[in-house]
Amino acid sequence: MARLTPTRTFPLRVVEELRRLGHDVLTIQETGQAGQAVPDEAVLASACAQGRMVLTFNRKHFIRLHQQQDHCGIVACTVDADFIGLAHRIHQALATQGQGSSPLIRINRPTS
Numbered sequence: 001m002a003r004l005t006p007t008r009t010f011p012l013r014v015v016e017e018l019r020r021l022g023h024d025v026l027t028i029q030e031t032g033q034a035g036q037a038v039p040d041e042a043v044l045a046s047a048c049a050q051g052r053m054v055l056t057f058n059r060k061h062f063i064r065l066h067q068q069q070d071h072c073g074i075v076a077c078t079v080d081a082d083f084i085g086l087a088h089r090i091h092q093a094l095a096t097q098g099q100g101s102s103p104l105i106r107i108n109r110p111t112s
Helices: 012-020 040-049 059-068 083-097
Strands: 003-006 053-056 074-077 104-107
Touching: 003 012, 003 040, 012 083, 040 053, 040 059, 053 059, 059 074, 059 104, 074 083, 083 104
Parallel strands: 003 053, 053 074, 074 104
Antiparallel strands: none
């Protein structure tokens, strides 16, 4: 299973479901960095130092960082109020795409 760090705005319900699915998810709050306005570059570097991929809704910025900074992986998601469904799409993508060298995995909200 994947080792993940969500950005500070990532929903706890998604985190909880990913944990239930067997992933190791460590939140910014659990690292003691809540409320510190840690820059995205530092979040990505810290996650990689711990061997973790970053989960984010901040797609544009993290896709740019993917091209500029070494990292252990980025899962860039579109906002989706179906938290359980989003967690399952992330889980499926991680299972099928794996965790190769610095992957950028895009998770899109399903179209109706």
